[in-house]
Amino acid sequence: MALSQLLEPDRRFMQSALHQAQMALEKGEVPVGAVVVRDRHIIGRGHNLVESLQDPTAHAEMIAITAACQTLESKFLTGCTLYVTLEPCPMCAGAMVNARIDRLCFGAFDSKAGSASSLYSITHDQRLNHQIDVVSGVEAQQSETLLRDFFKQRRKMPTALTDKSLISA
Numbered sequence: 001m002a003l004s005q006l007l008e009p010d011r012r013f014m015q016s017a018l019h020q021a022q023m024a025l026e027k028g029e030v031p032v033g034a035v036v037v038r039d040r041h042i043i044g045r046g047h048n049l050v051e052s053l054q055d056p057t058a059h060a061e062m063i064a065i066t067a068a069c070q071t072l073e074s075k076f077l078t079g080c081t082l083y084v085t086l087e088p089c090p091m092c093a094g095a096m097v098n099a100r101i102d103r104l105c106f107g108a109f110d111s112k113a114g115s116a117s118s119l120y121s122i123t124h125d126q127r128l129n130h131q132i133d134v135v136s137g138v139e140a141q142q143s144e145t146l147l148r149d150f151f152k153q154r155r156k157m158p159t160a161l162t163d164k165s166l167i168s169a
C-alpha cells in the first residue's frame with residue numbers, strides 16, 4: 001500500500017481535530033483541537049478552553065482524554081490514537097502516558113513547550129512505564145495557519161481587550 005493511502009485515515013481524523021481547533025478559535029481561545037480514535041471511531045473530542053474555564057489544565061488533549069475515558073468507562077485508552085493539531089505540552093504528554101494511549105498524531109511542532117520531540121520526549125521516554133508511537137507533521141500547515149492568524153489578530157487588539165478580566169469588570 002502506498003504511503004499516501006496509509007496516511008489517509010490520519011489526515012481524515014486530523015481534519016476533525018482541526019474542526020475542534022476552529023471551535024476554540026471562535027471562543028477566542030488559542031486554536032488547538034484534539035480527538036481520540038478507537039477502531040476508526042471518534043470516542044472523545046476536545047478543544048482548548050483555558051480562558052473560558054480559567055483553568056490551566058483545560059487543554060484540548062486533556063478534555064478529549066477525559067471524554068474518551070468516559071466513553072470507554074475505563075482509565076486506560078489502550079488501542080487508541082490521539083490526534084491533536086499542536087504538539088502536546090508536558091502535562092498532556094504525561095496524561096497520554098498515564099492513559100496508555102497507543103499512538104499520537106500531531107500537526108504543528110511547538111518549539112516552546114512540545115513534549116513529543118521538540119523540548120522533551122515524554123511520549124517515548126524509555127524510563128517511563130509506557131511508550132507511545134508518534135507521527136508528527138500531519139496537516140501541520142493548516143494548524144500553523146490557524147495559530148498564526150490567531151496571534152496576529154490578538155496583537156492587533158488594544159491591550160485592554162486582550163485581558164478578559166478587564167472586559168468583564
Ligand SMILES: [Zn+2]
Pocket residue numbers: 059061088089090091092093
Ligand atoms: Zn497541553
